[in-house]
Amino acid sequence: MNVTIFSTKAYDRRFLGDANDAVGAPHRLRYLEARLTLETAPLAAGADAVCAFVNDVLDRSVLEMLAQGGTRMVALRSAGFNHVDLAAAEALDIAIGRVPAYSPDAVAEHTVALILSLNRKIHRAYARVREGNFSLDGLLGFDLKGRTAGIIGLGKIGIAVARILVGFGCRVLAFDPAPDQDMAKIGAEAVGLDHLLAEADIVSLHCPLTPATHHLIDDAALRQMKRGVMLINTGRGALVDTVALITGLKSGAIGYLGLDVYEEEGDLFFENLSDKILHDDVFARLLTFPNVLVTGHQAFFTTEAMTAIAATTIENLSSFKADGAPRYSVTIARTD
Numbered sequence: 081m082n083v084t085i086f087s088t089k090a091y092d093r094r095f096l097g098d099a100n101d102a103v104g105a106p107h108r109l110r111y112l113e114a115r116l117t118l119e120t121a122p123l124a125a126g127a128d129a130v131c132a133f134v135n136d137v138l139d140r141s142v143l144e145m146l147a148q149g150g151t152r153m154v155a156l157r158s159a160g161f162n163h164v165d166l167a168a169a170e171a172l173d174i175a176i177g178r179v180p181a182y183s184p185d186a187v188a189e190h191t192v193a194l195i196l197s198l199n200r201k202i203h204r205a206y207a208r209v210r211e212g213n214f215s216l217d218g219l220l221g222f223d224l225k226g227r228t229a230g231i232i233g234l235g236k237i238g239i240a241v242a243r244i245l246v247g248f249g250c251r252v253l254a255f256d257p258a259p260d261q262d263m264a265k266i267g268a269e270a271v272g273l274d275h276l277l278a279e280a281d282i283v284s285l286h287c288p289l290t291p292a293t294h295h296l297i298d299d300a301a302l303r304q305m306k307r308g309v310m311l312i313n314t315g316r317g318a319l320v321d322t323v324a325l326i327t328g329l330k331s332g333a334i335g336y337l338g339l340d341v342y343e344e345e346g347d348l349f350f351e352n353l354s355d356k357i358l359h360d361d362v363f364a365r366l367l368t369f370p371n372v373l374v375t376g377h378q379a380f381f382t383t384e385a386m387t388a389i390a391a392t393t394i395e396n397l398s399s400f401k402a403d404g405a406p407r408y409s410v411t412i413a414r415t416d
């Protein structure tokens with residue numbers, strides 16, 4: 081199939097090219113650096129399939145433009161599909177494929193890296209020591225052992241985080257309306273959301289972004305949490321109300337904040353903007369707090385995960401070519 085691939089970097093081209101070659105190069109891959117938007121969608125004219133990443137736009141108007149150009153499938157290089165208008169895709173007869181699980185451990189380990197770095201202030205210590213400042217003032221941490229961690233969303237990634245934190249000796253509480261596994265087997269206690277928010281020293285978000293979870297952590301949720309709580313979001317930016325977080329940081333309600341995702345990340349992340357003026361004042365304010373650590377949506381970024389994402393993407397394309405449906409499809413009614 082002819083496949084136009086949006087939002088590619090050199091690393092995407094390498095992993096996708098290798099995965100396609102590994103199965104005899106059945107697809108002609110055309111790599112674009114541009115993000116998929118209404119303006120760039122015409123670049124896919126004539127492509128049987130389009131391959132997209134997390135910040136590509138797949139709303140109704142973009143999908144209509146792709147359909148007009150002859151595209152019949154979109155292969156997402158992500159697990160999340162909150163950025164796709166599934167009703168429009170179905171109406172336009174565009175199949176959507178995704179990568180349901182590539183390396184939950186990659187995301188879980190990054191989540192724990194944020195927890196450890198924030199607690200022991202590694203981000204601050206690194207800069208200090210390089211400047212010849214060996215003072216420990218302001219670097220006081222706490223033992224994770226014995227602390228209570230609350231995991232919201234006990235799916236593949238949440239389970240992996242829970243296992244690591246149980247290993248650290250944390251008490252792990254989890255809230256999930258439909259958990260993947262028996263929580264007790266993992267060593268987590270199933271609790272209601274209110275209970276979790278009230279008891280946890282660390283709250284980590286691992287549920288998908290849906291209308292029900294949009295701004296799950298808002299002013300009201302912050303008021304339920306322990307003062308000085310550590311909040312970690314490696315899920316999706318809009319799970320939290322960022323303006324409410326800034327108020328919480330200013331008042332001390334939030335003691336530590338670790339983010340790998342941001343609601344408006346589409347205009348920022350994955351690009352080198354170091355010589356540009358930052359126009360997003362909310363994001364700029366976040367970066368001023370010493371107890372905030374932001375990474376640019378890199379939790380998935382390991383060799384193992386990139387290899388698996390590329391292989392599953394090629395598998396989705398091949399099964400669409402052979403059977404008319406991606407191996408892992410997303411529809412309104414059902415997600416494989």
Ligand code: NAI
Pocket residue numbers: 159160180181184187232233234235236237238255256257258259260286287288289292293314315316340341377378379380381
């Ligand atoms: P999953 O589908 O295995 O697990 C999600 C869990 O959330 C399910 O058990 C589900 O029942 C639960 N859930 C749904 N609604 C909920 C609610 N209202 N409250 C609490 N739990 C709820 O998904 P997986 O693979 O664990 O990924 C989770 C999310 O992590 C993805 O949806 C994606 O947005 C994000 N992600 C972020 C990455 C990054 O690089 N930062 C990489 C991969 C995924």
